[in-house]
Amino acid sequence: MITKLTEQKADLDFQSGQTILIDKPKGWTSFKVVHQIRKAVKVKKVGHAGTLDPMATGLLIICTGKMTKSISEYQ
Numbered sequence: 001m002i003t004k005l006t007e008q009k010a011d012l013d014f015q016s017g018q019t020i021l022i023d024k025p026k027g028w029t030s031f032k033v034v035h036q037i038r039k040a041v042k043v044k045k046v047g048h049a050g051t052l053d054p055m056a057t058g059l060l061i062i063c064t065g066k067m068t069k070s071i072s073e074y075q
Contacts, residue, residue, distance in 0.1 A: 014041040017067030019074075024052050024060045033060055049074035 024033055030051045038046045047068045049061040061074050 014043045014064040017063065017065035019067050019070075020062050020064070022060045022062050024057055026055060026057050029054045030060055034062065037062055037064070047071050 022033055022037070024030065030048050034046050034048055038044065041064065043064050045066075045068050046062060046064050049063065049071045052058055052060055061071075063071050063074075
């Protein structure tokens, strides 16, 4: 999950803001996904639009940088 994202990070400006979809693995919390994204792209402002149960899988909407201000539009 994170490996594919970090391979593409040179093409994306996460500080200015991106909205990305992450397939949350079973057993991970939504916060853990956000934490891993923060580490991978080295941006402090990362948030998610909605919480998935830790035992659920599914798409998690992640916003970075200035796009975190638009999270409410996805909820």
